[in-house]
Amino acid sequence: MARRISFLLNGELVEMEVEDHWTLLHLLREELGLTGTKEGCGSGECGACTVLVDGMAVNSCLFLAADLDGKEVLTIEGLAAPDGTLHPLQRAFIENGAIQCGFCTPGMILSAKALLDENPNPTEEEIRHALAGNLCRCTGYLQIFRAVADAARRISQEPIEVFPRRTD
Ligand code: FES
Numbered sequence: 001m002a003r004r005i006s007f008l009l010n011g012e013l014v015e016m017e018v019e020d021h022w023t024l025l026h027l028l029r030e031e032l033g034l035t036g037t038k039e040g041c042g043s044g045e046c047g048a049c050t051v052l053v054d055g056m057a058v059n060s061c062l063f064l065a066a067d068l069d070g071k072e073v074l075t076i077e078g079l080a081a082p083d084g085t086l087h088p089l090q091r092a093f094i095e096n097g098a099i100q101c102g103f104c105t106p107g108m109i110l111s112a113k114a115l116l117d118e119n120p121n122p123t124e125e126e127i128r129h130a131l132a133g134n135l136c137r138c139t140g141y142l143q144i145f146r147a148v149a150d151a152a153r154r155i156s157q158e159p160i161e162v163f164p165r166r167t168d
């Protein structure tokens, strides 16, 4: 069965029909062409599909698209500023060597964003805990943890409005 929903996606209002069985991951990648969100396991184990829904990190492979009605979604495509300036987390990941193949990176960055929005000055233990559901097969994790700590420092020094907000 299909139903009509409306939601904010990276700051833009989207109104569309979705099938009851569609996941948010399917909606993003297959229906809307936003392939920055990755599909790894498809069963809530790897975190590659992580996006923010109302500011909370969720596994989009487990989240039903129909439940998006009235909610706000942020994917990796919406993280940079409108002029293309990268978010401090994106810059910190690049500059700390926290990206190799890049498959886990969108999910890592969005999990880290949820953490820093809630806790702008996390300990290493808190960073490790926040990213415990995101698997990386390449970097060995230390560069990733370092990048999140570096991003926290950058954000505290140059606070910016990073989550797209409804303008109407
Ligand atoms: S693809 Fe969703 S958790 Fe692995």
Ligand code: FES
Binding pocket: 098, 099, 100, 101, 102, 103, 104, 105, 135, 136, 137, 138, 139
């Ligand atoms: S950079 Fe390759 S899986 Fe993380």
